[in-house]
Amino acid sequence: MKIALDAMGGDFAPQAAVDGAVLAAQQLAGKARIVLIGQEDAVRPLLEKHGAAAAELELVPASQIIEMGEHPAKAYQQKQDSSIAVGYRMLHTGEVEAFCSAGNTGAMLVGAMFSVKPVPGVMRPAIANFVPKLHGGLGILLDVGANAECKPEMLEQFGELGSLYAQYVLGIDKPKVGLMNLGEEEGKGTSITQAAHQLLKVNPHIHFIGNIEGRDLFNDKADVIVCDGYTGNVMLKMAESIYDIMADKKMQDPFFDKFNYEAVGGSPILGINDNAIIGHGVSTPLAICNMLLQGYQMAHSGISDQIKNTFKS
Amino acid sequence: MKIALDAMGGDFAPQAAVDGAVLAAQQLAGKARIVLIGQEDAVRPLLEKHGAAAAELELVPASQIIEMGEHPAKAYQQKQDSSIAVGYRMLHTGEVEAFCSAGNTGAMLVGAMFSVKPVPGVMRPAIANFVPKLHGGLGILLDVGANAECKPEMLEQFGELGSLYAQYVLGIDKPKVGLMNLGEEEGKGTSITQAAHQLLKVNPHIHFIGNIEGRDLFNDKADVIVCDGYTGNVMLKMAESIYDIMADKKMQDPFFDKFNYEAVGGSPILGINDNAIIGHGVSTPLAICNMLLQGYQMAHSGISDQIKNTFKS
Structure with a gap:
């Protein structure tokens, strides 16, 4: 199982994202792999500082960043190689089973609505x-x-x-x-x-x-x-x-x-076809780690299938 | 200046009401008199226990009580000799300049709307x-x-x-x-x-x-x-x-x-022609005392005239 993280999302990204991802990878060893999505130049050096632990993580390049202040829908549409857009694409194609980001909340919602889409029967996630x-x-x-x-x-x-x-x-x-x-x-x-x-x-x-x-x-x-x-x-x-x-x-x-928001990590978007979690803008490595663990729990539980089955009827 | 208190309102009435009123009367000595409204048989003995201090307070009889669980509008209409109805009557006629009660919130609102009435121009208090x-x-x-x-x-x-x-x-x-x-x-x-x-x-x-x-x-x-x-x-x-x-x-x-709600005492109803304050159902003597002091402050400030002047234009 793979859980993706927007390495460029959050006020302290990419540092906090990388550190949190490494923490989560240790706890999820043997159960899930963490996929970092972001600018290779920025993320790779941070990852390498973690030495052997970094080998457990994957890095998927995404050249663009949706900034915190950007208009969500416009930015999502225009920045198709942003970490958020790439993350949703991987989620939609099934390459990863959950996608977490502490970045632009509105863009995360836009991606949820237009990429993975609401579960049929759910009026509004x-x-x-x-x-x-x-x-x-x-x-x-x-x-x-x-x-x-x-x-x-x-x-x-x-x-x-x-x-x-x-x-x-x-x-x-x-x-x-x-x-x-x-x-x-x-x-x-x-x-x-x-x-x-x-x-x-x-x-x-x-x-x-x-x-x-x-x-x-x-x-x-x-x-x-x-x-x-x-x-x-x-x-x-x-x-x-x-x-x-x-x-x-x-x-x-x-x-x-x-x-303390750090204790849980993030807010899931419920009622969409896959598992997406929005983190707090000020997310620390601990918050990022807990968000990823939550993403794993959601994927592991099959919650989105349960939602689909309930609303199918 | 006179400030009225519903002696029968609140979970610990009339005891807490009388004790709170005596406390407030001491603090308002020379500035305002407290008028207790309620069943004479129940209130008089409690008041007398306070000895000389009780002489500073007036007691106006009201034979009925609107209970906490009663339907506000019905109870207010049917119990015209309730402490709440008598209090609003005295407020409306100008015998008192503020009326406070820790009793039925809905009945306090009904009295405000139908007895002293909203200030002309105010859509909803x-x-x-x-x-x-x-x-x-x-x-x-x-x-x-x-x-x-x-x-x-x-x-x-x-x-x-x-x-x-x-x-x-x-x-x-x-x-x-x-x-x-x-x-x-x-x-x-x-x-x-x-x-x-x-x-x-x-x-x-x-x-x-x-x-x-x-x-x-x-x-x-x-x-x-x-x-x-x-x-x-x-x-x-x-x-x-x-x-x-x-x-x-x-x-x-x-x-x-x-x-702690006791520190302020009560919630004023704003936008009506006079000063009315609703206290917490569990009001203690301290809360009752602070509600009465607040009633005095409202009356002293001329807030209801200020409201009338503002909405006249």
């Missing part, structure tokens, strides 16, 4: 993120930004996508799906969440436990937290800022330490 | 809440639940209402107004936030600084944070849960301690 649970384990929160505005049917599908991920990748049996809302009662919320509640309630593929509130993000009420991308994005960035404030204050705690 | 800022002071976040769904024009007005509160009650000169969004760029967000951005940008009454993100809630980018009631409610409850988790873990920090 979602970006998922993970929240640490007080009593251990992770919950999955989606959407966190791919779709600012959502129809009720999209929220229903996010419940299904998140539930499949929780089951097959996180290993949660019969994951509890909750709808983020401003009250627990069924009639609460916007017209969108009210309608989504009714759809989720009768969906046979999931275990819907009803509305949850902002205070339930970290408790055990729900394993899968469904919301529109606007709300999910606000919650995610708020949680990140709390971690940053605590880190500045040198406050340490085993639970709050898990708010 | 909002419930505001306060967020501690890392570098000191408070920010104001609105709406936090009165309006799950908002039109762009409502969000624009929330910016004006919050700005007036920040200026006249919090004492912030030229408050910075930010629109909660999933990205800083002008074109980001839902169709609602995009349209609201354009309205806020050209509003001559406020100092709009553009979009802010979930990570900016606690920093100095904006003093006034504008969002729909669904998003505000999710953020507020998430912040509360973080305080609760830290309290459980006995983690202490001067900044995070300010997440």
Whole structure:
């Protein structure tokens, strides 16, 4: 099995990408190979510094870079030899089974939509993120930004996508799906969440436990937290800022330490035909390594086939 | 000046209400009198236990109670001698200059809408809440639940209402107004936030600084944070849960301690003709006391007149 990494993506690329890839290659030895995609001149010397360990990695050349500030769709179209475009091409042809990048988020989404494409039946793929649970384990929160505005049917599908991920990748049996809302009662919320509640309630593929509130993000009420991308994005960035404030204050705690994005590594795009993960722009080698391990877990679990099978019917 | 308190509102009423009112009366001595509204049989004995201090408070009888679980509009209509209905009547007639309750939030909103009524020109009043800022002071976040769904024009007005509160009650000169969004760029967000951005940008009454993100809630980018009631409610409850988790873990920090709702006391309803504040259901005497002090500050500042003048034009 091969897992690809955009060696040019992220604020500290290619250094952090190469270092993270080497770390991941050690942990995945015998199970998967890491494929670095990027400018050979820049990546090769960094890789060689790692000596023998570097021999475990492959390097696939890509001459162009989509910068962080570039217009995603334009850049993706114009830079067909960018590391992101090459990565998606390899993913699409099956040369690699997962593609990870800490680069331009919008370009990663564009590639997902136009190269590997949404699974038939999925209205709109979602970006998922993970929240640490007080009593251990992770919950999955989606959407966190791919779709600012959502129809009720999209929220229903996010419940299904998140539930499949929780089951097959996180290993949660019969994951509890909750709808983020401003009250627990069924009639609460916007017209969108009210309608989504009714759809989720009768969906046979999931275990819907009803509305949850902002205070339930970290408790055990729900394993899968469904919301529109606007709300999910606000919650995610708020949680990140709390971690940053605590880190500045040198406050340490085993639970709050898990708010650190490095611990998980990346945000999978769910509902597309292959496994793609978007990393944080400031990704460190540890974050890159964890993103690659997550890519391996996704590929190993067969999550994208599970999604295809569920939405085929 | 008189500030009224619903003595029967909140999970620990009337005990917490009476104790909190006595605390506040001591701090407001010579400036304002506290008026307790509730069942005489229940409140009088509790008040008498405070001895001489109790002489500073008035007690206005109200025979009925709107319970926490009751349907707000029905209960408000049917229980015209409830402490909430009596409180709003006194507010409307000018017998008191502010009314505070930790009781049924919905009934407090109903009373605000049907008794004292929205200020002419205000489309929909909002419930505001306060967020501690890392570098000191408070920010104001609105709406936090009165309006799950908002039109762009409502969000624009929330910016004006919050700005007036920040200026006249919090004492912030030229408050910075930010629109909660999933990205800083002008074109980001839902169709609602995009349209609201354009309205806020050209509003001559406020100092709009553009979009802010979930990570900016606690920093100095904006003093006034504008969002729909669904998003505000999710953020507020998430912040509360973080305080609760830290309290459980006995983690202490001067900044995070300010997440404690007790420190501010209550959430003002902005955009109505008088000063009304909704307290947390679990309000302690300290929270009740701070809510009453906030009621005094609102009345003293003349905020509701400022709002009327702004929206008259």
